[in-house]
Amino acid sequence: MAFRDIRQYIEALDKTGDVVHIRQEINWDLEVGAISRRSGEMHGPAVFFEKIKDYPPGYRMLSLPFDTPRRWAIAFGLDPNIGVTEIQNEIQRRIGSRIKPIVVKDGPCKENIILGNEVDLFRFPSPMFSYGDGGRYLGTQSIEVIKDPDSDWVNWGAYRMMLYDEKHMGVNMGIWNQGGTIFVDKFVSKDQPMPMAVVIGADPGSHWAAQFRIPAKDSEVELAGSLRQEPVEIVKCETIDLLVPAHAEIILEGEVLPDVMLREGPFCENHSHECAVRLNPVFRVKSITHRNNPILTVTPGGIFGLNPSTMPAEIITMKRALEERGIPVVGIHSPDETFGMLLIVAVKRTGDVNVASQIDHIIHAVMRGRPTMIMVVDEDVNVSDMREVLHTLAARCHPGRGIRVRAPEMCINTAPWLSHEERELSRGANVLFDCTWPIERPKEEIPRRILFRDSFPDEIRDKVLKNWKSYGFK
Amino acid sequence: MTSHREYLTFVKNLEELAEDRLIELMIADLNPGLHKYCYKRVRARVASSADKLPGADILWVRYYSGNPHPQPYAIKVEDYLLLVQSKHP
Numbered sequence: 001m002a003f004r005d006i007r008q009y010i011e012a013l014d015k016t017g018d019v020v021h022i023r024q025e026i027n028w029d030l031e032v033g034a035i036s037r038r039s040g041e042m043h044g045p046a047v048f049f050e051k052i053k054d055y056p057p058g059y060r061m062l063s064l065p066f067d068t069p070r071r072w073a074i075a076f077g078l079d080p081n082i083g084v085t086e087i088q089n090e091i092q093r094r095i096g097s098r099i100k101p102i103v104v105k106d107g108p109c110k111e112n113i114i115l116g117n118e119v120d121l122f123r124f125p126s127p128m129f130s131y132g133d134g135g136r137y138l139g140t141q142s143i144e145v146i147k148d149p150d151s152d153w154v155n156w157g158a159y160r161m162m163l164y165d166e167k168h169m170g171v172n173m174g175i176w177n178q179g180g181t182i183f184v185d186k187f188v189s190k191d192q193p194m195p196m197a198v199v200i201g202a203d204p205g206s207h208w209a210a211q212f213r214i215p216a217k218d219s220e221v222e223l224a225g226s227l228r229q230e231p232v233e234i235v236k237c238e239t240i241d242l243l244v245p246a247h248a249e250i251i252l253e254g255e256v257l258p259d260v261m262l263r264e265g266p267f268c269e270n271h272s273h274e275c276a277v278r279l280n281p282v283f284r285v286k287s288i289t290h291r292n293n294p295i296l297t298v299t300p301g302g303i304f305g306l307n308p309s310t311m312p313a314e315i316i317t318m319k320r321a322l323e324e325r326g327i328p329v330v331g332i333h334s335p336d337e338t339f340g341m342l343l344i345v346a347v348k349r350t351g352d353v354n355v356a357s358q359i360d361h362i363i364h365a366v367m368r369g370r371p372t373m374i375m376v377v378d379e380d381v382n383v384s385d386m387r388e389v390l391h392t393l394a395a396r397c398h399p400g401r402g403i404r405v406r407a408p409e410m411c412i413n414t415a416p417w418l419s420h421e422e423r424e425l426s427r428g429a430n431v432l433f434d435c436t437w438p439i440e441r442p443k444e445e446i447p448r449r450i451l452f453r454d455s456f457p458d459e460i461r462d463k464v465l466k467n468w469k470s471y472g473f474k
Numbered sequence: 475m476t477s478h479r480e481y482l483t484f485v486k487n488l489e490e491l492a493e494d495r496l497i498e499l500m501i502a503d504l505n506p507g508l509h510k511y512c513y514k515r516v517r518a519r520v521a522s523s524a525d526k527l528p529g530a531d532i533l534w535v536r537y538y539s540g541n542p543h544p545q546p547y548a549i550k551v552e553d554y555l556l557l558v559q560s561k562h563p
Contacts, residue, residue: 029510054508122508132540134484135502136511164513168558193562257560263484263500266540274540277484282558420486420538 002077002228005108005247006201006295009075010048010062016080018070019046019062027053028061028136033129036063036300043068052125058293059125065141065297066204072312075204076227084312091227092316095212099225101232107246113238114288120166121285124250129300132274134265135162138169138252141297143199143210145242146179149186154242155179156210156220160301161198161283162264170264170280171196171256176369176412176426178216183256183281193255195240196283201249201297206232212313213367239287249294254285269414270339272302278413278423302339314340314367321366327359333383334371341415343371344383347436356434357404364430369412375433380449395449396435404432479531480504481549482511486538491520496552501533517553524548 003009013019020039026032026049039047049061066072070080072087076094114123126136139161147154157179162170173180187194199206205228209220221243225231235246237253244251260282266274315332322329328348334340345359352358356376363374377383381392397403411418411428418428437446452461481501485491490499496519502511521527523545530548537543 122512128511132536132542134540135513163511165557166509166512255562257558257562259562260558260560262558266484266536266538276540277486277538282560284558284560 002205002230003075003203005203006062006065006249006297009065009204010295012074013046013071016070016074017045018068018074018080019048020044021048021050023050025051025053028055028125029053029128030131032061032063032125032127032298033300036129036298040064040067040300046071055125059296060293061125061127061296061298062201063298063300065299066207067299075208088312088316088319091312092320094226094229095223095316097226098219098222099229099231101221101225101234101243103243104233104235104246107233107235108291109235109244109246109248109251110238110289111292112288112290114290115238115286119285119288121163121169121252121288122166123288124294124296126163126296127298127300129298130268130274133267134263134277135164135170137162137267137298138296139171139198139200140301141200141207141299143202143206143245144171144173144179145197145199145244146182146194147242148182151217153217154219154221155182155216156206156224158207158210160267160269162267164262164282167254167285169283169285170262171283172264172267172278172280172413173256174280174413174426176410181216183258187256188258191258193257193284195242195253195255197237197240197242197244198252198254198283199244199248199250200252201291201295202245203228203232203247206245206248207297208313213317237287238289248291250288250290250296252283252285253287253289254283256281256283268300268302270302271341271414271416272339273416275414275416276420276423314370317366318343318363321362322359325358325362327355327362330379331381331383335386335389338371338373341371342373342375344375344377344389346377346379346381346383348379349436349439351439353439355439356432356436360404360430360432364409369410369426372411372415372428372430373433374430375435377435378437380454381435392435393433396437397433402434404434406430406432480534481531482534482536484536484538488522488535488543491522491535491547493519493521493526495519498555500557501549501551504534513557515555515557515559516551517555518549518551520550521548 047063073080126138144157160172206224209224233246234243239253261279263277264280265277269275331346407429408427409430413426527548530550533547533549535543
């Protein structure tokens, strides 16, 4: 049975020991960020802050809600001890279909309605996460709902949002994501404000759906239904013509202005570096609705060594795209430490000389801006074993013909290595490391890699394993 | 003793903080309370050291990367302007 809301999800985390409740008063100014970051770096539990300095009782915060594979599994009602591959396989099974949402007349997200001059974004305990951030971030685990004015397409995205003042936030939205493309093509071009709703503290399936890269015109709310295996209940906003999850904690309604860009950031992004200041669009809030005792869902971003919670969704999207185009994928992996920027794909050897380039083109067409580094290896490489992967890079990637750089190329604007000018244009570079044996090299000329697991006759290998301890090994 | 208010601004380089004229900049209010880090757009005079601008408040400066400038500037706010200047009401 699906989690109706984030509160039921927290109850599930309680049962498995995957959340810590902090009941002493914690300061939203850096202390929340420090605790969250330390727990994340230790691959620790989610953190539920129940008492926050300066804020009335009942205003709470859930940090790192979906940031470990255990919590991914729990979010989907799976055993928290299963592996990432099993989680990905189950997600892939569920997203084969779509479940339409149900429109309801009312919902808990409307227990409190604040309009006009009463709107004040500082009523929520938005954290100052890191020393050196550009401001307080209200949107780090949120869903941004946008509608294409020329069709029925409603897009859900997940963009970071920084507080400016009581009614304005900066939104890190650009042409590398679908929401940004709608904004630029359909609203900026006509100098019209774009209605947008920001959803905070929805059910886990909805948050996950917002982070999936699905084709334009596909529906994230229906995808959320598939992930949850139940339809999402959605309710009409008060001041704009959009529908939002009815059981969410907080809804901000407003519009993104077509004629204003303000400096937003820095903010520690998923690469564990401060993403530098950038000019970004401004969201003006016209209405706030929220549940009683609202829970703000947040994540500090960029926990070193912790896979971003978007990764399973992105891996699945990429694997499907490759398989649908006939690429014989044997394995696909993005190491935690590379925050989604490095992708390793193992393929079955085929007669196609361009398979590595094909993979490169397909991935970049589907993913728009990340990963920026793709490594293609033969099927005998375990893509999840970094020792094997690094060994393969050194042993099989010809420095002259195996490394192909394309520049300029669209690039996610948070990459630390971008210059300021490149960041403003979301324009960087990407690289392909082709570590496959050249197809024109006859099989008999390919050097044999010698490993215990596959370089000895079975009877020798079995005998050695059987006698291992008797030889004197521990 | 006069207590000074404290503010924060981000710059691409220090040339944005010209000292010989009134400049317009966005500053975040660092004074304690619920609205700490609330941004304002101001017209102000700034100086690279407090003794050049007696009675001024403190302006902490960070670069776009987030790295801090080692010494705070001084700031005297002359006017508060509309933070978001859009023709759409």
